[in-house]
Amino acid sequence: MxxxxxxxxxxxxxxxxxxxxxxxxxxxxxxxxxxxxxxxxxxxxxxxxxxxxxxxxxxxxxxxxxxxxxAIGTMAKTFTASAVCALVAEGKLEWDTPIKSILPELQTASPTVTENLTIVDLLSHRAGLGRSNMWWQGANATLLLEKNDLLPAYNSLPVTGPFRGEWAYSNWGYALAGEVIERVSGKTxxxxxxxxxxxxxxxxxxxxxxxxxxxxxxxxxxxxxxxxxxxxxxxxxxxxxxxxxxxxxxxxxxxxxxxxxxxxxxxxxxxxxxxxxxxxxxxxxxxxxxxxxxxxxxxxxxxxxxxxxxxxxxxxxxxxxxxxxxxxxxxxxxxxxxxxxxxxxxxxxxxxxxxxxxxxxxxxxxxxxxxxxxxxxxxxxxxxxxxxxxxxxxxxxxxxxxxxxxxxxxxxxxxxINVESLERKLDAARMSGTTPRANDEYIGRYRDEKRGWLVDVRAKLSSPFGLEVVFQGLDSQAWTLSHYEHDTFLWLATREEQAKRGRMVTYPLSPDHFKLIFQASRGGKIDRLLWKHEAGAPLDQQYLVKE
Incomplete structure (x- = not known):
């Protein structure tokens, strides 16, 4: 043959x-x-x-x-990389150009990252900063931040790993690469x-x-x-x-x-x-x-x-x-x-x-x-x-x-049954026999002082525990609260509700992600809210203060 x-x-x-x-x-x-x-x-x-x-x-x-x-979702990252390659080919950007020289507003939580961050670090997910997807991605096809919030939000990301020492997937890094493309090219x-x-x-x-x-x-x-x-x-x-x-x-x-x-x-x-x-x-x-x-x-x-x-x-x-x-x-x-x-x-x-x-x-x-x-x-x-x-x-x-x-x-x-499986894990870890305070003690507005991000806790008479949480003050981001233990509540909804409201229920579900932990000051009044939305950062650093 x-x-x-x-x-x-x-x-x-x-x-x-x-x-x-x-x-x-x-x-x-x-x-x-x-x-x-x-x-x-x-x-x-x-x-x-x-x-x-x-x-x-x-x-x-x-x-x-x-x-x-x-919609191509995160596949957009390869297109962004192709655009960056075009910038380099045109001589408008070098692989080792410090991002700070292009975006002087860059002031991250790490001086090392701020001074040395390059486009290669952004495109390969090795900056060592947090992922924090909850800050921008809401339910019901709603974005929780504006485009001009990007740099302040990036600057507020916590350090979660060694710079260039570990890989950690980050949508924020690619969003910043998009800003680099706009600044260097002079086009959107x-x-x-x-x-x-x-x-x-x-x-x-x-x-x-x-x-x-x-x-x-x-x-x-x-x-x-x-x-x-x-x-x-x-x-x-x-x-x-x-x-x-x-x-x-x-x-x-x-x-x-x-x-x-x-x-x-x-x-x-x-x-x-x-x-x-x-x-x-x-x-x-x-x-x-x-x-x-x-x-x-x-x-x-x-x-x-x-x-x-x-x-x-x-x-x-x-x-x-x-x-x-x-x-x-x-x-x-x-x-x-x-x-x-x-x-x-x-x-x-x-x-x-x-x-x-x-x-x-x-x-x-x-x-x-x-x-x-x-x-x-x-x-x-x-x-x-x-x-x-x-x-x-x-x-x-x-x-x-x-x-x-x-x-x-x-x-x-x-x-x-992924949500039901998560509920079983939460139930197994729950401390039994605890009771919450009166609902009025939890109700109020809580603010992340670094980002200005808001979490409202308000009354909802139609819910079993009479409370709901509202992210960024938007009615479209309201979720019913259920008592978990002591001063901890859950905003976990059924898979059906999450899917119908356009949340990504195909990702791993973390128990801590759905916990809101209220804390009281020495005077006994609730004045802080802990929410572990960032897996790589300590819980005590992830708090909002009651106004």
């Missing part, structure tokens, strides 16, 4: 492996609750497989297609990204500009998957509001489509292979500094096989379990190892999520292949994660493919 015949046979076998996943993919969507899905795979610079199932809008029964737009983040990435690559369905869901022609509607004895149902939720005009755009903003994301993945592979000398391109690739973009800059865990973080990408040396493809690992007993038939080099991947959406993208530069998956639901588990891994196994010809439908079924069952 000639080489061309052997190559054609291998290509045909690859297509058959991918096509055989159609039924599995539809099954995963059904058990986890994803109304629509669009996915694609590339090989040697061309689309080798595309598929779309279900609906972008259940009410109108509009089908999902390759051009359907989905959305404009610069459009000019240097989207337009150059011909991405027609990708933007960080605000998208009006009421008039958008092909924007997938977001849903939340609910579960009861009758099965999985889907509840429409509001469109996430993050855009170039808001805080966190460079970390989680923008919409794209499977077709555009596949073009983007192919362009990244072409640029990486060109810069590493694997494959020369003429003319040179549109994307620049792909080697810096996709190389590891800090380890995400200690292991025999590499797991590291690039700029907006998790890197995994195969065979291995995969990081960065959603939180499915918390819902199954054991995550599958992706075991290629031969050497395929590192897997470089990142997921993306916002209320109502889960997306994923993965690159295999050594074999010049990629995968993209887009879904429009807070599902019971991350559908895009399962589907992308199934597609990857087909690309690398895994000798014994994993049963992803079985894994998705296991994850869906556990995801449906």
């Amino acid at each position: 000639s080489n061309s015949s052997a190559d054609q046979a291998a290509f045909t076998n690859l297509q058959q492996r991918l096509k055989a996943l159609d039924r599995v993919i539809q099954g995963i969507c059904k058990v986890a609750g994803a109304p629509g899905i669009s996915f694609a795979a590339s090989h040697h610079g061309d689309a080798i497989y595309r598929g779309s199932f279900g609906f972008s809008d259940l009410e109108t029964k509009k089908p999902v297609t390759g051009s359907t737009q989905f 983040y959305a404009q610069y990204l459009q000019e240097t990435v989207n337009k150059r690559l011909g991405l027609k369905n990708t933007t960080v500009e605000p998208v009006d869901a009421s008039v958008a022609s092909d924007l997938a509607r977001p849903y939340a998957a609910l579960s009861d004895a009758s099965g999985v149902s889907l509840h429409p939720i509001p469109q996430p509001p993050i855009s170039g005009n808001t805080i966190m755009a460079a970390a989680l903003g923008g919409v794209s489509s499977a077709d555009d994301l596949l073009k983007y993945s192919i362009a990244l592979l072409q640029a990486f292979r060109h810069e590493t000398g694997i494959q020369t391109s003429d003319p040179p690739p549109a994307l620049k500094h792909a080697l810096m973009h996709l190389s590891g800059h800090i380890f995400t865990s200690k292991a025999l096989l590499e797991k590291s973080y690039a700029f907006g990408w998790y890197r995994t040396q195969l065979p291995n379990t995969v990081l960065g493809m959603g939180w499915n690992s918390i819902y199954v007993k054991e995550m599958p190892q992706i075991v290629p038939k031969g050497y395929v080099g590192p897997l470089i991947a990142h997921g993306g999520s916002l209320p109502g959406y889960h997306v994923a993208i993965a690159l295999l530069p050594h074999i010049d292949s990629s995968v993209v998956v887009c879904t429009n639901s807070i599902a019971l588990g991350d559908v895009s994660g399962w589907v992308s891994m199934a597609l990857i196994e087909a690309l690398v010809d895994t000798p014994e493919p994993s049963d992803y439908l079985a894994l998705a079924t296991e994850a869906a069952a556990n995801a449906a």
